[in-house]
Amino acid sequence: MRTHQLVLQWIEGQLSSGQLALGGRLPAERALAEQLQVSRTSVREAIRVLEAMGVLRAGVGSGPDAGTVVIADPTAALGSALRLHVATSHLPVKDIVETRVLLESWAASRARPESPALAEAARLLEQMDGCAGTEAFLALDVRFHLALADAAGNAVVSAMMGSLREAIQDYAGRLTGNLPDWDSTAARLRAEHRGILAAIASHDGGRAAQLVADHIEGYYREAGLGSGA
């Protein structure tokens, strides 16, 4: 077993046993190296991996924000991993979109109308009404869909949703260039968003799921998914 994996194992053990919890601080790199009887290099490699996994955050300087602390950002890990494998053409964009439809329609069918995430989604919807640029609109759109996913109350589905979205963000951005008339598309998307929220509010999960699926598939169809895949 390689040295940095030993460090990884130690840190994971600390996390599992609860001795290292969310917000907690890891010992300083030099101290940890001495404690585990390995070089600082190996400690740093392990930290780097956990940083990429969204488990740690390294901060320089002194004070409360400095040092290496435990965070929880599963979306980061899944997102960059998916993005890289899309880059190697090992994961087709078609499959990403299909999975997104699956997760998101499930989330819509499960969304609880009283969830605070839905209120956030409604708020975002209002912002999108008075929104000028394409880019700003898409940014709000991302947050709207994430809020929708959060409303289902499943952290794993939320994280996967976010990571799928992140993985194809660049791709989706390029797709907007294919749209014949952005303004009318934006208007349609806004209307569909309202329909989804209405379906959830009226406790019609099945209809909400169907609307979400049509919403996503319709967008990619209009933007010409498949021409580049």
Place this chain on the structure above:
Amino acid sequence: MRTHQLVLQWIEGQLSSGQLALGGRLPAERALAEQLQVSRTSVREAIRVLEAMGVLRAGVGSGPDAGTVVIADPTAALGSALRLHVATSHLPVKDIVETRVLLESWAASRARPESPALAEAARLLEQMDGCAGTEAFLALDVRFHLALADAAGNAVVSAMMGSLREAIQDYAGRLTGNLPDWDSTAARLRAEHRGILAAIASHDGGRAAQLVADHIEGYYREAGLGSGA
């Protein structure tokens, strides 16, 4: 931007542009360091991250298996990331199981009866009949479910399925201790597996999905999920 992120960016660019493809070899660490005008340490940190993401594999020595080559193992990345976040209690096991049911029942409903993955699943089923130990049975069970997922033909769903399974593997292993009568449970699981395959073979995707959902939920219920979560 930190130095190792620059290296990450460069490698991802090479992957995206196709100049570095599956099976291709990265320049040697020392050469890459000189080429990018960074230290070997930074190159190594980037490689370490990509290794954890299942994108690279580093091999010592000479010959065809040596050096750092591009692989494609998305399951590894997603699996360890999920496992770590489960360790920090940020992702509840309940949500993992729920997501697993979602993905797997979808896969069952989409599985194509003529898929070679289904033949593999059937073969695994036969092996499980003449299987002695609990551990060996569970190992075959994992492969059976993965084959089922593959039959749906969606690489992203397959990868996520596998990673979910990996993330809670230890947890699931401990659960078997709660079972009152392993032999009868194993017999029931085998029968349910057969039912699932039969439903797929008869093009009844809806029934297959329902059977898979019952199969998984029933197992965790019997093993006492929730008592420890």
Place this chain on the structure above:
DNA sequence: GCGGGGAGTGTGGTCCAACCACAGTCTAGA
């Protein structure tokens, strides 16, 4: 000419010692 063994080469794996930039804290001086 042929076969085997040892030297050579190139790979990642590990470690060390140093230096830098940064940010908060402490202290000495105005």
Place this chain on the structure above:
DNA sequence: TCTAGACTGTGGTTGGACCACACTCCCCGC
């Protein structure tokens, strides 16, 4: 009392050194 500088501790980066490994090549003996 206030402020400017020194101090301390953090991660960030670098260069160099050495190791183990695995293949390759060449020389030597047969």
